[in-house]
Amino acid sequence: MKRSFDAIVIGAGPAGSSAALTLAKAGLDVALLERGSYPGEKNMFGGVLHRLTALEEHFPEFWNQAPLERHIVKKSLTFLTEESSFNVNFDTQASDRTPYNGYTVYRPRFDRWLADEAVKAGAKLYCGCTVEDLLKDGARITGVKVMRDGGEIKAPVVIAADGVLSFTAKKAGLRRPAFDPAQMAVGVKALIDLPKEVIDDRFGLVRDQGASNELVGCTQGVRGGGFLYTNYDSLSIGLVMHLGSLSESGKTPYDLLNAFMEQPQMAKLLKGGKLLEYSAHLVPEGGYDMIPETHGDGILVAGDAAALCIVTGLNLEGINLATHSGMLAGKAAIEAHQRKDFSKQSLSCYRRMLENSYVMQDLKLYRRTPHMLHNDRIYTQYPELLCGIMDEIYRIDGTPKDTMTKLLMRAVKEKIGLKNMLADVYSGWRAL
Amino acid sequence: MKINVDEIFDVTSFNIDREPHIVLDTQVCVGCDQRGCTNSCPARCYTWSEEDQKMTFVYDGCLECGTCYVVCRQNAFTRWSYPRGGFGVSFRMT
Ligand SMILES: Cc1cc2nc3c(=O)[nH]c(=O)nc-3n(C[C@H](O)[C@H](O)[C@H](O)COP(=O)(O)OP(=O)(O)OC[C@H]3O[C@@H](n4cnc5c(N)ncnc54)[C@H](O)[C@@H]3O)c2cc1C
Ligand code: SF4
Ligand code: SF4
Numbered sequence: 030m031k032r033s034f035d036a037i038v039i040g041a042g043p044a045g046s047s048a049a050l051t052l053a054k055a056g057l058d059v060a061l062l063e064r065g066s067y068p069g070e071k072n073m074f075g076g077v078l079h080r081l082t083a084l085e086e087h088f089p090e091f092w093n094q095a096p097l098e099r100h101i102v103k104k105s106l107t108f109l110t111e112e113s114s115f116n117v118n119f120d121t122q123a124s125d126r127t128p129y130n131g132y133t134v135y136r137p138r139f140d141r142w143l144a145d146e147a148v149k150a151g152a153k154l155y156c157g158c159t160v161e162d163l164l165k166d167g168a169r170i171t172g173v174k175v176m177r178d179g180g181e182i183k184a185p186v187v188i189a190a191d192g193v194l195s196f197t198a199k200k201a202g203l204r205r206p207a208f209d210p211a212q213m214a215v216g217v218k219a220l221i222d223l224p225k226e227v228i229d230d231r232f233g234l235v236r237d238q239g240a241s242n243e244l245v246g247c248t249q250g251v252r253g254g255g256f257l258y259t260n261y262d263s264l265s266i267g268l269v270m271h272l273g274s275l276s277e278s279g280k281t282p283y284d285l286l287n288a289f290m291e292q293p294q295m296a297k298l299l300k301g302g303k304l305l306e307y308s309a310h311l312v313p314e315g316g317y318d319m320i321p322e323t324h325g326d327g328i329l330v331a332g333d334a335a336a337l338c339i340v341t342g343l344n345l346e347g348i349n350l351a352t353h354s355g356m357l358a359g360k361a362a363i364e365a366h367q368r369k370d371f372s373k374q375s376l377s378c379y380r381r382m383l384e385n386s387y388v389m390q391d392l393k394l395y396r397r398t399p400h401m402l403h404n405d406r407i408y409t410q411y412p413e414l415l416c417g418i419m420d421e422i423y424r425i426d427g428t429p430k431d432t433m434t435k436l437l438m439r440a441v442k443e444k445i446g447l448k449n450m451l452a453d454v455y456s457g458w459r460a461l
Numbered sequence: 462m463k464i465n466v467d468e469i470f471d472v473t474s475f476n477i478d479r480e481p482h483i484v485l486d487t488q489v490c491v492g493c494d495q496r497g498c499t500n501s502c503p504a505r506c507y508t509w510s511e512e513d514q515k516m517t518f519v520y521d522g523c524l525e526c527g528t529c530y531v532v533c534r535q536n537a538f539t540r541w542s543y544p545r546g547g548f549g550v551s552f553r554m555t
Contacts, residue, residue, distance in 0.1 A: 073555040157546030276497030309503035
């Protein structure tokens, strides 16, 4: 294939399809290149789509148009030990009304739908098309070379939305050539088949209501956490683990996931389920400090490719930031076309738009979080502390009980140390 | 219900390319002091034999996650790319 377009978007994930949709709606001739046989074929994630305000601009009743599973009404955080769990729940009627605050989705379905919407708006989608290299004129990016037939596609502006490893951002010299394992996490996930009625019963849900649960203490000391989300008639369960910590631990992701699924309280929720699919993917979780250069001569970087992801342990936000940054990249490319200037200087309007949006502002707000999460006490000692205290409060064994204060102080001293605890509370407070 | 990575093909679909997308210089692995790839790879594509002092790498069940690419600090890859379009792992509903 040898052709030229007004713009090329690499990767039909949420970032790429949002960029292509924006460009196509403005009447520009845009090519959307995806390496999978269909958009979403290569993409996995935990499972919760947070509210996508950027897409609501294009789809006013988003929840009636996108292929969604359940809308989240219950959110919980669980501290887990080998045999007990301590749960904090948030349940609100407000989440049961439109506009919903979040949904569960399957990526192969959702990504395909969004890419199809871009196509309906006029974008040209090429699947099975892996970009191998960038075409350059000096330092300026002028197009891409695809792996299939060595074909070349030209455009004055290229949007790199090729996900976490972004080989194109690397080839453009925008990101560091090697990643730091301390800034990356790997997620593994099992999809478990269960009838809708069983899920409704076990999680206390009706209609299309859904539940999301984040868990700490399920990784045998490896930095990271677990998740459990309800789809319409399946459950998504998995672990997200810091790569540096996992690699040093000598433990394997699948053994840890198996142990997590066999923990007694988890096993009860999964009982009778059948394993449908096993998948894995990286998460850029270094936060603000990991963001590469977001633009260069003839190129813009959006979504995970630009490390726009927020991981706090309470939430994992990626798709909302990806769609928003993708739309802004599209808008920046449209402005560049109006100016007929695709230089780095001209494309810096993208950076300004990002800075003015919640994307960069939230990333800045959570700048200290990745550092706070590098605290090994979170992953074993705190869950043990909480479950231990609860056990003492509820257990009746004929001995007199301590006052709450005494109980707490003793447990803190034994498990964590008072100084550590105060330091952790302080850094946690600053980071969140 | 248990994940058995040795039977990964029972639960996850693949269209395996004869041309490998990851090529490893296993000589480098002999001198590696960490071998984080062997335990971190979610599909167990790397196996180190202490007895033979030899690394075996199989790309068939590769989930294309990128873990090995980030974890390896020795630049042991002569090639690390995604598979050609249409090949590799295929997620249906994840
Ligand atoms: C385990 C896990 C759990 C997560 N949980 C959540 C969650 O609950 N909620 C949430 O909002 N986010 C979550 N995320 C983050 C979220 O998945 C990402 O932030 C989001 O997918 C980023 O979108 P993107 O479009 O930038 O990249 P991607 O979705 O990765 O899309 C990139 C696309 O580019 C294609 N591509 C790559 N290279 C090439 C190439 N050379 N040529 C052509 N095409 C190419 C890929 O096939 C892919 O389709 C999670 C991530 C993981 C791994
Ligand atoms: S980390 Fe790199 S060099 Fe070491 S064993 Fe693994 S692939 Fe080989
Ligand atoms: S990309 Fe992931 S699944 Fe494939 S070999 Fe590397 S670590 Fe294993």
